[in-house]
Amino acid sequence: MNARPKKSFGQHFLHEKRYIDRIVSAISPRPEDVVVEIGPGEGALTLPLLAAAGRLTAIELDTDLIPGLQERAASAGELDIIHSDVLKVDFTALAHRLGVARLRIAGNLPYYISSPILFHCVAHAHAIQDMHFMLQKEVVDRMAAEPGSKVYGRLSVMLQLACRVESLFVVPPGAFRPPPKVDSAVVRLVPLPPAQLPDADPARIHAIVKAAFAQRRKTLGNALKNVMDAGAILAADVDPKARAETLSPQDYVRLARIAAE
Numbered sequence: 716m717n718a719r720p721k722k723s724f725g726q727h728f729l730h731e732k733r734y735i736d737r738i739v740s741a742i743s744p745r746p747e748d749v750v751v752e753i754g755p756g757e758g759a760l761t762l763p764l765l766a767a768a769g770r771l772t773a774i775e776l777d778t779d780l781i782p783g784l785q786e787r788a789a790s791a792g793e794l795d796i797i798h799s800d801v802l803k804v805d806f807t808a809l810a811h812r813l814g815v816a817r818l819r820i821a822g823n824l825p826y827y828i829s830s831p832i833l834f835h836c837v838a839h840a841h842a843i844q845d846m847h848f849m850l851q852k853e854v855v856d857r858m859a860a861e862p863g864s865k866v867y868g869r870l871s872v873m874l875q876l877a878c879r880v881e882s883l884f885v886v887p888p889g890a891f892r893p894p895p896k897v898d899s900a901v902v903r904l905v906p907l908p909p910a911q912l913p914d915a916d917p918a919r920i921h922a923i924v925k926a927a928f929a930q931r932r933k934t935l936g937n938a939l940k941n942v943m944d945a946g947a948i949l950a951a952d953v954d955p956k957a958r959a960e961t962l963s964p965q966d967y968v969r970l971a972r973i974a975a976e
């Protein structure tokens with residue numbers, strides 16, 4: 716217990732019980748759930764999650780933390796630790812191995828790779844029931860932002876096309892050891908059912924969103940000029956004089972469909 720936290724692994728261990736309790740109650744694990752925790756660390760969330768669900772799979776990159784975690788979990792339930800970089804874990808295969816259609820994923824994420832982890836999970840969204848993550852508050856604000864907001868951007872559009880995004884509550888630096896420099900927040904992501912997923916090529920949507928927000932001060936007609944002309948933008952029912960941050964995620968889906976024609 717109380718190993719020296721490693722900066723290179725993004726280690727900020729939660730120690731304030733009231734926030735741990737709030738996260739666990741937001742997740743509300745039930746015995747039939749198959750919960751996967753990313754980055755269990757010293758087990759602040761692992762142990763209460765394990766107590767509620769009875770079994771848990773945790774993915775941890777830092778070898779030094781694993782023996783302590785195993786020891787502490789021994790009487791709490793059935794803990795399976797995967798020693799790996801989470802970005803190398805195939806969640807679809809993991810759900811299959813654990814015998815369920817969809818996993819529940821949770822974690823106080825290492826902030827240095829929070830966006831790659833989000834996109835990795837979204838790529839396996841069909842095998843995920845929901846996700847509860849602690850992230851920098853600034854990132855959660857961007858994820859949940861609505862069109863017109865200053866922080867609405869690529870992350871907002873791409874995540875909202877895949878999941879329902881719900882910002883839950885803020886966690887101050889003092890709740891962690893060592894305290895991070897910024898406020899954190901807990902977010903819930905619920906993958907959309909297949910019928911609500913965009914009916915356009917994801918790579919094309921991504922390319923258009925990227926081009927639009929790369930020059931967010933320009934009009935769309937200008938920002939997208941290498942991708943589609945003003946006529947095509949109009950055909951998607953979007954004003955070529957509008958700016959990227961005013962378009963809804965669905966507007967981007969329509970642009971991608973027209974661009975593919």
Ligand code: SAM
Nearest residue numbers: 724727728729754755756759776800801823825
């Ligand atoms: N869950 C613990 C808590 O709340 O106190 C620890 C959270 S700490 C912010 C992030 C955890 O993720 C650390 O245990 C760290 O070693 C682990 N980690 C860092 N990079 C990782 C990666 N690529 N794959 C899996 N775990 C990683």
